[in-house]
Amino acid sequence: AQTVTQSQPEMSVQEAETVTLSCTYDTSENNYYLFWYKQPPSRQMILVIRQEAYKQQNATENRFSVNFQKAAKSFSLKISDSQLGDTAMYFCAFSDFGNEKLTFGTGTRLTIIP
Amino acid sequence: DVKVTQSSRYLVKRTGEKVFLECVQDMDHENMFWYRQDPGLGLRLIYFSYDVKMKEKGDIPEGYSVSREKKERFSLILESASTNQTSMYLCASNSLGRSPLFGQGTRLTVV
Numbered sequence: 485a486q487t488v489t490q491s492q493p494e495m496s497v498q499e500a501e502t503v504t505l506s507c508t509y510d511t512s513e514n515n516y517y518l519f520w521y522k523q524p525p526s527r528q529m530i531l532v533i534r535q536e537a538y539k540q541q542n543a544t545e546n547r548f549s550v551n552f553q554k555a556a557k558s559f560s561l562k563i564s565d566s567q568l569g570d571t572a573m574y575f576c577a578f579s580d581f582g583n584e585k586l587t588f589g590t591g592t593r594l595t596i597i598p
Numbered sequence: 599d600v601k602v603t604q605s606s607r608y609l610v611k612r613t614g615e616k617v618f619l620e621c622v623q624d625m626d627h628e629n630m631f632w633y634r635q636d637p638g639l640g641l642r643l644i645y646f647s648y649d650v651k652m653k654e655k656g657d658i659p660e661g662y663s664v665s666r667e668k669k670e671r672f673s674l675i676l677e678s679a680s681t682n683q684t685s686m687y688l689c690a691s692n693s694l695g696r697s698p699l700f701g702q703g704t705r706l707t708v709v
Contacts, residue, residue, distance in 0.1 A: 488640075519697060529688060529700035575640060584629045584648070584692055585656065588640040 486511045488578050490589035498597050505561045505592050507576030515581035518559045524572040571596045604689050604701040611708050617676040619704050621689030630672035635686040679708045
């Protein structure tokens with residue numbers, strides 16, 4: 485069974501700084517997807533970024549980028565120029581290629597300090 | 599704007615009641631999911647459906663059942679609600695290979 489581990493329950497950073505959230509996972513599969521979802525106080529889960537395991541290039545979406553290390557089974561999220569609106573719970577998630585079920589980590593609560 | 603809509607944001611039910619949580623998506627997605635979210639545990643899969651009338655148990659199906667009579671609608675049923683089912687419930691949907699989209703969540707309290 486796949487597992488996803490987020491070892492940082494809470495983090496805080498000053499506005500405009502850069503922050504990195506950690507995620508590790510365990511799988512015996514070679515093809516899979518990795519995701520970061522954001523859940524602000526409104527509770528709406530929002531997709532931040534997605535990485536396909538077969539792609540060597542790290543995914544980026546504006547201020548959000550990932551560091552995907554397949555051999556180490558590590559998938560960290562970097563938020564650059566952090567903004568107050570980035571305050572949220574962040575969940576790392578995994579799904580097998582062809583199996584649509586997501587396995588989630590326990591989340592990291594990120595607070596951006598003005 | 600594409601959407602996954604859950605019928606209630608907040609629900610309060612009594613122990614032993616039969617509870618229905620409804621989810622509707624307007625994107626013609628084949629797959630629909632019900633997750634439960636608890637502090638410190640992340641999201642855990644209760645059930646998912648990959649087609650009309652098709653369903654598969656997730657990691658924590660005990661005490662729950664589901665119904666998918668139409669492609670756009672996926673219902674979660676608590677046959678006899680108990681206090682340990684007090685939680686946040688999230689519905690999601692996707693098509694094969696696409697990232698799941700989530701509803702806004704239903705916070706259920708069982709008293």
